[in-house]
Amino acid sequence: MVTLKELVQEIAELKKRIDVSESVLAIQAMKARYAELVDQRFERGALVDETRLANVADHIAALFTPDGSWDGGPGLGVSVGRQAIAQRLGGTTFTFSRHFFMNPRIVVDGDAAKAKWDLLSPCRRANGESYWMSGCEDDEYVRIEGTWLCRSMKLTTVFFSPVGEGWSKIFV
Numbered sequence: 184m185v186t187l188k189e190l191v192q193e194i195a196e197l198k199k200r201i202d203v204s205e206s207v208l209a210i211q212a213m214k215a216r217y218a219e220l221v222d223q224r225f226e227r228g229a230l231v232d233e234t235r236l237a238n239v240a241d242h243i244a245a246l247f248t249p250d251g252s253w254d255g256g257p258g259l260g261v262s263v264g265r266q267a268i269a270q271r272l273g274g275t276t277f278t279f280s281r282h283f284f285m286n287p288r289i290v291v292d293g294d295a296a297k298a299k300w301d302l303l304s305p306c307r308r309a310n311g312e313s314y315w316m317s318g319c320e321d322d323e324y325v326r327i328e329g330t331w332l333c334r335s336m337k338l339t340t341v342f343f344s345p346v347g348e349g350w351s352k353i354f355v
Contacts, residue, residue, distance in 0.1 A: 206291045209331045210298060210324055217246050217333070218282035221272065225279045228307065228353040240273035247333045248325060254337040256318075279313075279353055280306040284320070294326040302338070305346070307353075313346040 185193075220243045224236055231239070244265040247253065253268045254261045262271040282304050289298040304316045318340040325334045 203291045206296060206326070206331065207287075207289045210289055210291075210296055211287060213246060213324075213331055213333070214284055214287070214298075214300065214322075217243065218284055220246075221282055222280055224272070224275060225277070225353075228279050230275065230278060237269075237273050240269040240271075243272050244269035247336075248327065251333055252335040252337075254335070256338045256340055258340065258343075259338070276308060277306050278309050280304050296324040296326075296331070298322045298324070313348075314343055315346055316343045317341045 220239055223239045224231060230236060244251075247265055247268055249265055250263065251265065251268065252261065252263050253271065255271075259276075260271065262268045282302065284300040284302055286301045287298055288300075289296060298321075300320045300322065302316070302318050302320055305313065306316055307313045318338055321337045321339070323334045324331050326332075
């Protein structure tokens, strides 16, 4: 027969497992939202208008903690704080990108989490040159008042390679 103490312990363990599972799902959804927003800066192979771009950049920055860090590596630089992140993502060297984050490795520890994501992104520069970019992002997250936010994101580019004919027909 199960004792009350054993039942209380089992419930506590189940609650922890549920919290970790729900946290992983929330972090995955947040990362998907980040990718969606980053790609919303472009439409039909061009930057969206200034007002919309600023709005999208603000929404991206809101996924970070107030003192969050966005590190795009040597090619894209580092921005710290929501205002700096919004400013950085409100200006871009590209006219098109699609971010595909794959193979999430997420470890949750209470109200903190770390993740590593593989990234594949077709992109195009303003001069019309198209590229495949691949790399990984190492992220740290924190849960504030029930919401998971990114404390830091660091991109490591594995390759950035030109594509023959490129992305000449972009429909969205």
